[in-house]
Amino acid sequence: MIRKRKEEKLNPVVAEIKVHSPKFGDLLGKRDPIEILKTYESCRVAGISYITERKHFKGDFELFKRICKLSHLPVLRKDFVTSKVEIERTAEAEADAVLLIARILKDKTAEFVDFALEHGLESVVEVHSEKEVEFAVETNTPIIGINNRDISKLEKDGGSVEVTKKLAKLIPRRFVRISESGIANLNDLKIALSYADAALVGTAFMKADRVEDVVRSFVEAKLC
Numbered sequence: 001m002i003r004k005r006k007e008e009k010l011n012p013v014v015a016e017i018k019v020h021s022p023k024f025g026d027l028l029g030k031r032d033p034i035e036i037l038k039t040y041e042s043c044r045v046a047g048i049s050y051i052t053e054r055k056h057f058k059g060d061f062e063l064f065k066r067i068c069k070l071s072h073l074p075v076l077r078k079d080f081v082t083s084k085v086e087i088e089r090t091a092e093a094e095a096d097a098v099l100l101i102a103r104i105l106k107d108k109t110a111e112f113v114d115f116a117l118e119h120g121l122e123s124v125v126e127v128h129s130e131k132e133v134e135f136a137v138e139t140n141t142p143i144i145g146i147n148n149r150d151i152s153k154l155e156k157d158g159g160s161v162e163v164t165k166k167l168a169k170l171i172p173r174r175f176v177r178i179s180e181s182g183i184a185n186l187n188d189l190k191i192a193l194s195y196a197d198a199a200l201v202g203t204a205f206m207k208a209d210r211v212e213d214v215v216r217s218f219v220e221a222k223l224c
């Protein structure tokens, strides 16, 4: 889903179309999510993320399918996937990648990664602790997502890129490392991309008054 693309001189940012946050409530307002997709694409983000989970994030699988169909970028499905049927549904939607959370799947993570690969999907194995990194690096996943927030707290914690700083160095270079969540400004982005290969951002884009300007500033910022 995400290749290391430092040679393009664009920051590898995965942009999330996030319609609702347990912390901030509605993030979409009256906007059309497909217009947000188009804005993200025009800003040359590296990939798109969408949360299909309904209860806390008000995700909609039909909208996810439309995003997969319309986007020319790799699309990641974020959800609490616990069954292989959900991986099959993700593949049927013609997504590119599926989030698999090491904390939830534990020693089943490797089996789910292989099942996803067999269905043409890359997985992003998500970690938030050293123990979870141990599970993730034993799998065939090409991508490891470092969640800067503790997902069990459902965004009641702010999240800190310090988590990326701590865990990224435990992950061998053969994996693409994405720093996820709590990246609120260019300083956070700079720290995230000093340790990881890509950064995933939702709230900061969705809450921006001028979405295009903020996304472009993240993608084009000279961070060194």
Ligand SMILES: O=C(O)c1ccccc1NCC(=O)[C@H](O)[C@H](O)COP(=O)(O)O
Pocket (backbone or CB within 6 Å): 016, 018, 051, 053, 057, 078, 079, 080, 099, 101, 126, 147, 151, 159, 180, 181, 182, 183, 200, 201, 202, 203, 204
């Ligand atoms: O990351 C997860 O484990 C997760 C799984 C299912 C639903 C939501 C989940 N996390 C929330 C997010 O994916 C964040 O919205 C995303 O990382 C962007 O974070 P932020 O920029 O802080 O909105």
